[in-house]
Amino acid sequence: MTRTPTKTRPARSKEVVTFSSYCSKRARRIEAIVRSFTAICCVGVVVLVVFLLGYLFIRGVGSLSWSFIFDAPKDRMTAGGIWPAIVGTLWLIGLVSAFALPVGIATGIYLAEIAGQSRPVRMLRIAIANMAGVPSVVYGLFGYAAFSLALGFGKSLLAMGLTLSCVTLPVVITATEEALRQIPKEQRQAAMALGCTRARTLGKIVLPTALPGIITGAILGLSRAAAETAPILFTGVAFFAPVATNVTQPSMALPYHLYIMATQPTTPAPHIVWGTALVLTGMLSITNAGIATWRSYKRRKLQW
Amino acid sequence: MKTFQRKSRSKTAAVLLAVALLLASVFLVAACSADTAEDTAPAASDTDDVALSGMLTIEGSDTMVNLAQAWAEQFMDENPEVMLTIRGGGSGAGIASLINGTVDFALASRDVKEDEFAEGAAVGVDIVENTVANDGIGVIVNPAVGITDISTDDLGKIYRGEISDWSQLGGTPGSIVLLGRDTASGTYEFFLEAVVGKDNEYAQTMRNLQSNQAIVDEVRNNPAAIGYVGMGYIVDDVTVLAIDGVAATAEAVNDGSYGLARKLLMNSDGTPTGLAKAFLDWVQGAQGQSIVVDEGFVPIN
Numbered sequence: 267m268t269r270t271p272t273k274t275r276p277a278r279s280k281e282v283v284t285f286s287s288y289c290s291k292r293a294r295r296i297e298a299i300v301r302s303f304t305a306i307c308c309v310g311v312v313v314l315v316v317f318l319l320g321y322l323f324i325r326g327v328g329s330l331s332w333s334f335i336f337d338a339p340k341d342r343m344t345a346g347g348i349w350p351a352i353v354g355t356l357w358l359i360g361l362v363s364a365f366a367l368p369v370g371i372a373t374g375i376y377l378a379e380i381a382g383q384s385r386p387v388r389m390l391r392i393a394i395a396n397m398a399g400v401p402s403v404v405y406g407l408f409g410y411a412a413f414s415l416a417l418g419f420g421k422s423l424l425a426m427g428l429t430l431s432c433v434t435l436p437v438v439i440t441a442t443e444e445a446l447r448q449i450p451k452e453q454r455q456a457a458m459a460l461g462c463t464r465a466r467t468l469g470k471i472v473l474p475t476a477l478p479g480i481i482t483g484a485i486l487g488l489s490r491a492a493a494e495t496a497p498i499l500f501t502g503v504a505f506f507a508p509v510a511t512n513v514t515q516p517s518m519a520l521p522y523h524l525y526i527m528a529t530q531p532t533t534p535a536p537h538i539v540w541g542t543a544l545v546l547t548g549m550l551s552i553t554n555a556g557i558a559t560w561r562s563y564k565r566r567k568l569q570w
Numbered sequence: 571m572k573t574f575q576r577k578s579r580s581k582t583a584a585v586l587l588a589v590a591l592l593l594a595s596v597f598l599v600a601a602c603s604a605d606t607a608e609d610t611a612p613a614a615s616d617t618d619d620v621a622l623s624g625m626l627t628i629e630g631s632d633t634m635v636n637l638a639q640a641w642a643e644q645f646m647d648e649n650p651e652v653m654l655t656i657r658g659g660g661s662g663a664g665i666a667s668l669i670n671g672t673v674d675f676a677l678a679s680r681d682v683k684e685d686e687f688a689e690g691a692a693v694g695v696d697i698v699e700n701t702v703a704n705d706g707i708g709v710i711v712n713p714a715v716g717i718t719d720i721s722t723d724d725l726g727k728i729y730r731g732e733i734s735d736w737s738q739l740g741g742t743p744g745s746i747v748l749l750g751r752d753t754a755s756g757t758y759e760f761f762l763e764a765v766v767g768k769d770n771e772y773a774q775t776m777r778n779l780q781s782n783q784a785i786v787d788e789v790r791n792n793p794a795a796i797g798y799v800g801m802g803y804i805v806d807d808v809t810v811l812a813i814d815g816v817a818a819t820a821e822a823v824n825d826g827s828y829g830l831a832r833k834l835l836m837n838s839d840g841t842p843t844g845l846a847k848a849f850l851d852w853v854q855g856a857q858g859q860s861i862v863v864d865e866g867f868v869p870i871n
Binding site for chain 1: 587638640783
């Protein structure tokens with residue numbers, strides 16, 4: 267990388283030409299192999315994703331209808347729709363947003379902007395990294411012991427929401443911290459040089475710039491929460507329940523509904539299984555795509 | 571200035587860490603003590619109103635979830651103010667939740683065990699067994715196996731692994747594929763006691779499947795498979811074996827001639843009152859029992 271690009275030719279093409287002209291045949295062969303291997307892997311992943319989504323769509327699209335989305339299950343899960351499960355999942359997303367996002371974002375801000383690099387702070391970071399590595403089924407067990415039993419919330423949306431918040435927290439914290447760290451130092455220095463206080467710099471310069479990254483992390487966390495099955499299995503998800511109207515009730519949820527529909531009912535109803543899978547994936551994909559679009563729009567506006 | 575700032579920051583962080591640890595340990599203590607001294611009574615509604623309203627949570631046997639859902643659908647149709655929630659998980663899971671006070675009824679496809687009664691009594695939960703239906707366990711094989719009748723004795727030998735090829739019973743030669751339920755299932759325990767023998771164990775080769783439906787699917791697809799399921803799950807394209815010459819029919823379960831029959835229970839903490847009582851009465855009454863018949867189980871009486 268010490269070579270300086272000439273003015274007549276773009277740097278990249280020059281490097282490639284030089285490389286193949288003075289390297290041995292063997293080195294070139296190795297490069298060809300590595301290139302084609304990585305390319306094949308990449309194509310493989312794309313094919314897999316397209317196949318998965320395509321298959322899901324083809325199998326599931328036939329069962330979509332207004333009544334499938336807005337009706338309750340009927341006749342022992344062989345007919346009707348999935349509305350209580352959709353509402354349950356929306357409740358959970360709402361609860362996780364209410365609990366995990368404020369706490370997670372505040373913790374991320376503290377770690378990135380305020381805490382510094384002292385020893386206890388490093389220990390905090392390690393603790394948070396470990397949180398992300400705990401299997402979700404263990405969170406389920408913890409949530410059952412802590413929220414359902416010790417705090418007496420029983421099997422309810424509240425216990426499920428709090429458990430899922432624990433799963434989501436490390437994702438949100440890490441994303442917030444990373445987003446804040448990516449803001450160039452010069453921006454902070456410029457703000458300070460103009461006489462802004464630390465708080466004002468944070469609120470007016472740093473946070474708005476980091477917002478797309480923070481929101482992305484939040485959405486990733488919420489998507490994970492909405493898709494988790496293990497934590498809610500312990501804490502209150504139901505095989506069958508009417509639409510939940512408050513947080514003390516147990517509720518159905520889409521991922522668990524998918525699981526029981528594929529393994530439990532007397533008379534299998536594959537259209538409900540695939541329809542449920544499509545609705546869950548669709549809900550998350552649409553949110554993710556929406557957020558990605560918004561973020562790239564924001565990014566284009568904020569350039570440095 | 572700089573050093574001062576660093577120091578004070580690390581101090582704040584240290585305080586935070588300490589507070590976090592303190593909170594965590596308080597939580598731990600609370601969680602541990604809750605295990606031993608759980609005295610919050612289950613949220614059984616004790617309203618004695620005529621117009622039924624409120625919420626009941628029901629959890630347990632996977633054999634019974636579809637039946638319970640059918641009850642719940644119709645009961646909620648008749649009483650729009652009532653919310654019934656059904657969960658599976660297995661008879662053992664339901665009874666554990668009843669003991670923990672998180673459900674109103676525990677569905678069980680086997681009798682409650684002595685140590686479960688004791689565990690309940692230790693935390694002030696008085697488990698009451700309420701029979702809500704009868705069930706026969708059907709032993710099903712793939713039609714390709716070529717037998718239609720089996721003795722309890724031979725069935726025990728198959729499930730203990732002492733008979734491993736269908737030709738030993740006069741069927742199509744081929745090594746037997748043993749299917750059973752997972753250990754949380756009441757059907758697993760019932761079959762163990764009734765067929766395999768209380769002091770014996772299932773053969774190591776048995777595959778533990780998660781649900782009745784999974785067993786039916788596997789028997790349908792595997793030409794050498796044998797499995798056991800609740801009678802409500804039996805479908806046309808598998809062979810249901812007669813046990814000791816008695817076919818698995820509702821009549822045979824009711825008159826006691828079919829050997830592999832059991833009670834289906836909806837256990838409660840104490841004698842149910844209020845909404846719980848109303849629901850139990852309805853289930854045991856004419857409407858509930860006609861749903862039992864629809865679901866392929868055998869009504870009580």
